[in-house]
Amino acid sequence: MDWKPIIDEALRHLKALLRFDTTNPPGNEILCAQYLRDVLEAEGIEAQLLEAAPGRANLIARLAGSGRAGGPLLLTSHTDVVPAEPGHWRYPPFEATEADGFVWGRGAVDMKQMTAYNLAALLMLKRSGATLTRDVIFAAVADEEAGCRFGSTWLVDQHPELVRAEFGLNEVGGFQLHLGRRYLYPVQVAEKGFLWLRMTVHGEPGHGSMPHDRNAVVKLAAILERVHRRQLPVHIHPVAAAFVREAAETLGFPAKPLLYALLQPMATHALLKILPDRDKAKAFNAMLRNTVTPTGL
Structure with missing residues (x-):
């Protein structure tokens, strides 16, 4: 053909x-x-x-x-x-x-x-x-x-x-990953769930020329800042752990020890902070813990 x-x-x-x-x-x-x-x-x-x-x-x-x-x-x-x-x-x-x-x-x-x-x-x-x-x-x-x-x-x-x-x-079960000199083609066997929450903040109306401390926008901004800074604990699901281990064995040195270290909850966060490839760091972060993020105002 x-x-x-x-x-x-x-x-x-x-x-x-x-x-x-x-x-x-x-x-x-x-x-x-x-x-x-x-x-x-x-x-x-x-x-x-x-x-x-x-x-x-x-x-x-x-x-x-x-x-x-x-x-x-x-x-x-x-x-x-x-x-x-x-x-x-x-x-x-x-x-x-x-x-x-x-x-x-x-x-x-x-x-x-x-x-x-x-x-x-x-x-x-x-x-x-x-x-x-x-x-x-x-x-x-x-x-x-x-x-x-x-x-x-x-x-x-x-x-x-x-x-x-x-x-x-339907949608792809996993995107091609370029790690080191190797390409990995993942097959999806599990998927994280999600929970949508809507937050409503109440305050007192007023004129922009006379600010006060009961402004709903300011309250919401403070809450969103706390949400942004909040890191939920590392929560390594067995499926995610199996993926990381298989990737480590496939890639070998020097990636292997780093990937295995990601599976140690005490070290996960610190390692993700120093990974030079920020896109991969974001992906592993989402894979190894639950996350919270505001998506719209």
Whole structure:
């Protein structure tokens, strides 16, 4: 099989998807959904565009199989992205610039690349004329970044028959890690949970020209500063410990003793403070303890 034209086509679709500003909020995922519908229908694949709210569109398509192998395989991804501040980007976040061996754009990693992969897979299956032994469902959903109310949750509640499947492939189970001279390709076997909390602070109104000590904004700022400085204890889950040990054995010296030392709770925090690669330090910090962070005001 000649993979180059397949990869080139997938890259073209990825760039097109990246150029749609689907920042959530407000989402506006209908831009991607309409594009995907047009591509699929041009190949003779029927696609359903379902809006949970104006502009909050989900796209579903299906290749029918015999069912001999079992229930459907669901290929799913989301088309909304988190906000991007252009001033912090090397290249504009919604122009899909190809440079330095990469495609740059908000959503290139999370997760329009998966939408492009899934689209390429569906097109290949359709063009091959292969007889499928199970249905293959393509789902590009809205609103993953802000709680899934207009995306996967809505689909499961309102149209469960469209997405019910025996197996599913979704977001990546782990990002490629470049440690020393080696590349590690992790496989996800567990995931941290999360708890959303909303804090409301009350104060007394007044005029900006006459400040007082019952200002709600000042109270909130003080609380957030305490939250920011609060480090929860090191809490090394057995799954995280197994990952670190396997990475240590794979990488060998000089990384091995450092990684094993990270598993000693008395030393973990100090070692994370001095790791020269701050991105990896942040990743290990989140892996080896529970964290608290404010995300919006």
